[in-house]
Amino acid sequence: MTGERERLQALRATAEEIVAGLPAWDNESPAVLVTFTDPVTRLRLGHWFVPATAAPQPQSRPSLRLVGEAS
Secondary structure (H helix, E strand, C coil), rough: CCHHHHHHHHHHHHHHHHHHHHCCCCCCEEEEEEEECCCCCEEEEEEEEEECCCCCCCHHHCCCCCCCCCC
């Protein structure tokens, strides 16, 4: 179980690092909900609101992919 816990902690840290590079949401302007999910277990690693105008540059998000609405 320790290996799995370490893997999830590393994924969470990566998600937090990505979001930290985006502007902070001011709680008033249009926002996008950014959710990170473990591709293996499908567990939600975290979610954040970011300004709708904040978009990472294509070269900075090679491991991110847009998915449809979860059912």
